[in-house]
Amino acid sequence: MEKVFSSFDEAVSDIFDGAVIMVSGFGGTGGTAQNLIVALRDHGASNLTIISNTAGLASLMGFGTLPGHSAIDCGILIDNDQVGKLIASYPVSPSPSKINSFESHFREGKIGLELVPQGTLAERIRAGGAGIPAFFTPTGVGTELSEGKEVREFDGRSYIMETALKSDFALVKAHKADTLGNLSYKGTSQNFGAVMVRSSGISIVEVDEIVSPGQIESHLINTPALFVDRIVKR
C-alpha cells in the first residue's frame, strides 16, 4: 500500500475523458489543490464534470488570495475547454461586468450547469460518502431550484429531496498527511475538501508536508486514512 506519489503528473495520470471530478476549495487559494489542477490541465483529459463550490474566484478576482500572489483554480480547466459540465453554488463573477470563462462558455452553450445551494452541495457530497442516496432539505423550497424535485412534509414543514453526489476522483488540498493517509488541515481550508475525500472513487491530496505515522497527533487528525488514496507533497 503506497499512497505517496512523487509527482503531481503521476498522481493524475489515469484521469480519463468524461470523468467526474470534485475540486476542493471555498473560492480562495487556501484549500485549493493548485498543483494537481495544473497537472490535470497539462494531462488534458476532456469532457470532465467538475464539482466545485465556485468556477474559480481566486483566478478571476483574487478572492481569498494573498496580496501579490497569483492564483490557480479550476477556472484554468474551463479556460482550457476541458469541462463539459459544472456542479457549483457560485459559478459566475459577483459583478455582471466582469465575466469569467465559465459564463462565456455557458452563454455559448459549450458547458452545462447544475446550480446547487452551497449547503445542499456540501450535504450531497457528504451523503455520497456516507451511504445515503438521498435526503430531504428545507433549502430551496418554493424557489426555482426546487423545480422537478420531490416535495414532502415533515411536522408541517415542506422539504425537497436532493440526491447524493459521488465522483471518480477528488483533487483536494490539506496541510499535512502521514504516509498512511491521515490528514490535518489549517484554519478555514477544510471546507469542501474534507467532505470530498469521502465520496470520490480515488481521492488525490496535495499537502504542504508528509510525515511519519504518529507525527500528526491522533486527536488532531481531521480525515482518517481510509478516505485517502494518493498523497503528493508540494
Place this chain on the structure above:
Amino acid sequence: MLDRLPREVIAMRVARELKDGDIVNLGLGIPSLCSQYVPEGRTILYHSESGVLNYGPMAEQGEEDDDLINASGQFLEPTPGMSFFHSADAFGMIRGGHIDVTVLGALQVSEKGDLSNWMLPSRGIGNVGGAMDLAVGAKRVIVAMEHKGRHGEPKVVSECSFPLTSPTCVSLIVTDIAVISVEQEGLILRETAPGWRLEDIQNETEPELIPANDLKEIEI
C-alpha cells in the same frame, strides 16, 4: 431633500438587534459592517460559511493567511477560541437551526417577507452560494439594504419579481430611511430616519405600510 442614512448607520441600527450570546452570520455588503457597532457588553459569536465560528477582526496588512478567510474572501485575524469545520458542518449549523440571526442584503423583499437576493433576471445566471440555506435555516433573518434600487425602483415590493431565495423568511427590514417589521397583518413601519414622515417612506415602498402605534425616529 431629506437625508438618507449612510451604510454605517444602517449597520449600527441592525447591530442593536444582536443580543448577548447570539450566534450570528453576516452577509456581504452592509451586513458585514454590523460587527463593528455591537453595543458594549454583548458577546456575539460570528459564524462564516467558510468554516469558522467566533472570528474577530480582519487581519492587519502583512499578516494575511489564505488558510483563514471569511465567506467574502477577507483575511481574518487569529482569535482565541475560534474553531474550524468543514462545509457540511458549516451548513449543518445553518440548516440545523443553530444560527440565531443572519443579516443579509436583498434585491427585493415582499410584503410577506419573501426574499430575492441571488439573481438579477437581466443577467440570466447567478450565484446562489449560501443564501438559500441561511434564509431557511437561521432563526431570525434581518435584511439590511438601501430602500430603493439604483434606478429608483422600490425594493420593498408587493410580490418579488426576481427569483426567490426563500418565501416568507424575513422578519425585519432595516434601510436607509426606515425600520419595518414583517407581521401577519402586513408591514409595520416601526422607525423612520430623522425628518421622514410615513408618506415620504410610503412613496418609496410598493405595499402599504402600517404605522406602529409607537412609530418613532431611529435611535442609534
